[in-house]
Amino acid sequence: MSRERTASIKSGAPARWGPRISRRILAAWLPWWPSERLARRRPEARTHPFVTVAESRNRLIIDAANPRATRAGLNHGMPLADARAVVPDVAVRPADPAGDALALEQLARWADRFTPRVMPDGVDTLFLDIAGCTRLFGGEEALTASLRAALEDFGLTVRLALADTPGAAWALAHYGADSPAVAPAGAGPSGLKDALAELPVAALRLSADVADGLASFGLDKISALFVIKSVELIRRFGMEPVRRLEQALGIIDEPIKPLRPLPPREAQRAFAEPISRPADLRAALDGLLDDLCLRLGRSGKGARRLHLTCNRVDGGRRTVTIGTSRPLRRKRPLMGLFAEKLEQVEPGFGIDEIVLAADVVETVDELQIDCSGETAGGYRAADEEELADLLDRLGNRFGFGRIGRPVPRQSWLPERATGWARGGGQALDVGHAASPGVRSRSAAQSGSSVQPGSAVKWPEDRRRPLRLLSPPEPVEAIPETGGAPLGFRYRGRFHPLRALEGPERLECEWWREEEPRRDYYLVVDEAGRRYWLFREGPDERGAGYPEGGPRWFLHGVFA
Amino acid sequence: MLTVPKTKRAEAPPGHRRRDAAEALRRTIRGIEEAGSPEQPRLPLGVPEIDRALPGGGLRLGCIHEVAGDESATGFCAALLARVWGNRRGALLWLAQGDDLYAPGLVRYGIGAGQLLVVSGLRRQDDMLWAMEEALRCRAVRGVVAETGGTGLAAGRRLMLAAEGTGVLGLVLSRGSGAALPHHRGHGDELRRGGAGVRAAVSRWRVTAAPGGTDWRVALLHCRGGRPAEWALSLGSPGC
Numbered sequence: 001m002s003r004e005r006t007a008s009i010k011s012g013a014p015a016r017w018g019p020r021i022s023r024r025i026l027a028a029w030l031p032w033w034p035s036e037r038l039a040r041r042r043p044e045a046r047t048h049p050f051v052t053v054a055e056s057r058n059r060l061i062i063d064a065a066n067p068r069a070t071r072a073g074l075n076h077g078m079p080l081a082d083a084r085a086v087v088p089d090v091a092v093r094p095a096d097p098a099g100d101a102l103a104l105e106q107l108a109r110w111a112d113r114f115t116p117r118v119m120p121d122g123v124d125t126l127f128l129d130i131a132g133c134t135r136l137f138g139g140e141e142a143l144t145a146s147l148r149a150a151l152e153d154f155g156l157t158v159r160l161a162l163a164d165t166p167g168a169a170w171a172l173a174h175y176g177a178d179s180p181a182v183a184p185a186g187a188g189p190s191g192l193k194d195a196l197a198e199l200p201v202a203a204l205r206l207s208a209d210v211a212d213g214l215a216s217f218g219l220d221k222i223s224a225l226f227v228i229k230s231v232e233l234i235r236r237f238g239m240e241p242v243r244r245l246e247q248a249l250g251i252i253d254e255p256i257k258p259l260r261p262l263p264p265r266e267a268q269r270a271f272a273e274p275i276s277r278p279a280d281l282r283a284a285l286d287g288l289l290d291d292l293c294l295r296l297g298r299s300g301k302g303a304r305r306l307h308l309t310c311n312r313v314d315g316g317r318r319t320v321t322i323g324t325s326r327p328l329r330r331k332r333p334l335m336g337l338f339a340e341k342l343e344q345v346e347p348g349f350g351i352d353e354i355v356l357a358a359d360v361v362e363t364v365d366e367l368q369i370d371c372s373g374e375t376a377g378g379y380r381a382a383d384e385e386e387l388a389d390l391l392d393r394l395g396n397r398f399g400f401g402r403i404g405r406p407v408p409r410q411s412w413l414p415e416r417a418t419g420w421a422r423g424g425g426q427a428l429d430v431g432h433a434a435s436p437g438v439r440s441r442s443a444a445q446s447g448s449s450v451q452p453g454s455a456v457k458w459p460e461d462r463r464r465p466l467r468l469l470s471p472p473e474p475v476e477a478i479p480e481t482g483g484a485p486l487g488f489r490y491r492g493r494f495h496p497l498r499a500l501e502g503p504e505r506l507e508c509e510w511w512r513e514e515e516p517r518r519d520y521y522l523v524v525d526e527a528g529r530r531y532w533l534f535r536e537g538p539d540e541r542g543a544g545y546p547e548g549g550p551r552w553f554l555h556g557v558f559a
Numbered sequence: 560m561l562t563v564p565k566t567k568r569a570e571a572p573p574g575h576r577r578r579d580a581a582e583a584l585r586r587t588i589r590g591i592e593e594a595g596s597p598e599q600p601r602l603p604l605g606v607p608e609i610d611r612a613l614p615g616g617g618l619r620l621g622c623i624h625e626v627a628g629d630e631s632a633t634g635f636c637a638a639l640l641a642r643v644w645g646n647r648r649g650a651l652l653w654l655a656q657g658d659d660l661y662a663p664g665l666v667r668y669g670i671g672a673g674q675l676l677v678v679s680g681l682r683r684q685d686d687m688l689w690a691m692e693e694a695l696r697c698r699a700v701r702g703v704v705a706e707t708g709g710t711g712l713a714a715g716r717r718l719m720l721a722a723e724g725t726g727v728l729g730l731v732l733s734r735g736s737g738a739a740l741p742h743h744r745g746h747g748d749e750l751r752r753g754g755a756g757v758r759a760a761v762s763r764w765r766v767t768a769a770p771g772g773t774d775w776r777v778a779l780l781h782c783r784g785g786r787p788a789e790w791a792l793s794l795g796s797p798g799c
Contacts, residue, residue: 387650387699394678394690402680406662407673418662421673458663458672466633468661498770528768529629556661559634559668559775 024185025256026128026144027169028111028151029159030104033124035066036156037103038093046155049087052095053080063095067157097123108259114147117258125173127166129256144180166256167248168192171203171222189249196248197223204244210237265303265358267291274313274350278342281310281351285338286331288356293329296361302327303358308338310345311353318345323400324392327362333389337396408456412506413515414555415470417458462504463522465532465556472553475533484521488533490554495525503535522558530558589614589784599726602643606792609777614784619761621726623718627733628766631775633660634668634794635766636730640702641669643728649701652694654687655679656706656734667794681706688714695721695729702728715759731760 030036034052039045049069053060060080069090074083083090100123108120114137117129130143137143144160151158161172163183172181172195183195196203199222202211214237219225222245225233230242247254267288275281285308296302304327308320322337345351394403400422409419458464477485478494484503487496502521518534525531536551601617603610610616618624618639626632626639640651651674653660658679665675681687684707691705695718715731722729762782769776773791780787 383648383699386697390693390697390700391676393693397689398678398681398686403676403678405673405676406660408663414661414663458666460666463667464663465661466630466637466664467659468664469659526770528770528774530768556664557630558664559631559637 022131022186023129023164023256024131024134024140025163025166025169026114026130026147027121027161027163027166027173028126028128028147029161029170029173030124030126030151030156031159032064032066032157033104034064034095034100035069037100039066040155042093044091045093048089048091049074050091050093051080051083052093054095054097063097100124105259111147112259114143117256119256119258121166121170125170127169127256129258130162140182140185148180163192163195164188165192165248165250166254167205167244168196168250170205171196171199171248175199175203189251192249193223193226197221197226201225201241204241204248206241206244210240213237214241265292265295265301265361266355267295267357268353268355270353271351274347274352276347276350281342281345281347281354282335282339284354285342285356286335288354289331289334289338292356292358293331293334296329296358300363301361302329302364303334303361304328305358305360306334306338307355307357307359309355309357310347310351311355312348313350313352314348316348320345322396325395325400326388327364328392329364333385333392336389337392340393340397408458410456411509413508414464414468414506416508463501463558465530466559468556469554472534472555475552475554477533477535477550477552485523485533485552487525488523488531488552488554495529495531497523498526498528499524506534520555532556532558585614599723602639602728604639605642606790608790609779609788612779612785612788613762613782618728620728621722621724622761623715623722623729623731623759625731625733625760625763626766627764629768630734631768632732632734632764632766635764635775635777636704636732637665637668637670639728639730640675640704643702644670644674648699650697650699651675652700652703653677654681654690654694654703654705654707656681656687688718691729691731692718692721695727696725697727698725700725700727702730704730704732706732706734712759719759719761 035045035050038052039050044050045066047068049072050066051069051074052063052065054063055061062074062076062078062080062083064076065074069083069087072087072090074087074090080092101120104120104123104126108118108126111118111126111128115128115130115133119127121127128147130140134140134143137146140162144162148158148160158179159173159176160180161169161176161182162180162185163169163172164185164187168183172183173179176199184191187195200220201214201222201224203222206214214220214225219228225241225245233242243252246252269284269288271284275284288308292303292306303324305321305323308322310318310320312318320338320341322334322341324334324337328334391403404420404422406418407421409417411417473490476489478487478489479485484500485497487494489495500521500523502523503519504521505517505519507517508515516536518536520532520534523531523533532555534553534555536553599619599621601613601615602620603617604613613619620643626636628635640653644651651670653675655677660677660679662670662672662675662677666672678690681690687705687707691703691707694700694703718729718731760781762785763780765778765780767776767778768774769791774794775792776789777792778787778789779785
């Protein structure tokens, strides 16, 4: 033993000595994780042969298979074409390693009900350090059993093992004879040696070529490694087998890095007596918002979306959702947004619990204000906030998509010349990052009417109507020749023209050839009203008009 | 108890003094007429003829004005918005019934790209009134246009109270009377029917296209403390 220690010190392996805190590691191996994870949403992944495939060297290679496919002989690394030859009706999905990892992390977060120290390992294993937590569950066996029952409820196959080191627990979970496999607690390296002796060397989490190399020397069981000097092992196979063996035996430490807990973004309150009066509900919400805003403030975040869930005595549930145009953690505006929606909550026989959760949060950019309470732009911070609050209220009632600023867009076609910078809420179409209030001010401040960052402008030398019809409405121009009209008939009413200006020829972009060119006329009728008419198609020298002469449309009205 | 303030300038010629006294009287009367509401700043329209007809030399801010007419009324509202914005801070809000407001056309009236916040598709009258009231209560807003017809007395009064506290200019735009686009006869044109209308509105305007050489015919139908009048207005005049 001492020899092995020396080796690891010399090689500079990360070793920590001294009295170790006793640990008890529960390893949960989910052998069919990718397919069983998908099976929760796609039942055929459970009932049919099912594989996930990844592309490798222009071939589709099986990444993971479910038990039925494995029984039929489909394995990791097999080309999909071969697999189809064996099982023609195999169900196939693209492999999603990132999704698997994310789901595993979520499962690890769920598992923090057993211990706060949970770590996902690799693609399909969870380590739970349950030292000190067992008494809450009535002992190791009870905890292990309840974890197994819960995972199996999820439809997951699981193999469990308990040992003092993550390495030993991993080995027993993957290669142990039974599940849960239990290595005695506090046994030390010698006890773990006994537990691991009969397992194959692959149980030491070795890379495939090292495991193959060891096997080619006839070293197929872990016990075979015990008798070889670590110096020899290092010389032939590098540090890996020695390090893994020492980790498994607990000679060198292998830390568990628990997932960092998500900051709490939820506040809940239960009532001894169910409440049903709106005033009570408001008061309770007020308290919850206090809690939540305080917590959000500590983490420097603000809420973009909040759900208020009211659980009723009769088992019913009402959820109210509000959104904000920027991260918010001040109680008053949030309360205002909720106030308009609280009426939708029908208390029924009473509400006995309310839960307030911020499910979308973002970092708050605090405004820098000087002594007089003004921001860098010279505007009152309170004004900016107030405008944003107004947009929030409007957005929550009418939908954030209906509030915005028309901004120029690069196109000559009138209907395409305006973009819509979303006033409140999500990403802005034109790439302005700041909140709407800030944007209006910065535009004003720079003295230009066009927003900073956009070089596009509307043509200033051309007259554009105040109202634009979409789509343009067909009118009957008189005379119906290609020339300038003398009058037009729109919805049965004849408008004789007094004056006219044009034509202004507008064509769509060359890469959109499907639309004919347009000749626009600003026409004034006898009553003095100004209209924007256009004639579709080529001019007199062109290829001629379609059957029945040119088509005329009314596209807009001037003031 | 009403008193006419004495003029300080004892040596001023009698004609002068009489004018001062008249001015003070007018102010007193205006105070009575606007009883309960704080004195609000005025927005000169930049057209001397019109400004002279308006009490205080301009459009009163912090209250509701109603503008009716055809599409020219839209332009008139846009020009007023641009004027109230001036070079001052604050947002301009347009509460639109549909989505046919065409922003490039507003540039001519002084509202640049990206300056106007539009809430579109407010087809229901109560949505419109709610949004307008919210906007009028917001100090960060300078002017609001709501494309709604008549509001009724109670709702108009609510809007007035909302605007009073903040000094926001509220414009109620009734489209429909002889509108160029017949399908925009949405909300009733209360003015034309002589119905309740926005009785609470401080002034009521009708702006229509002028058949002559000028652009608009602007009629001041009613103005608290002012006298009805009518003008022909050309768009060439700056600002309005």
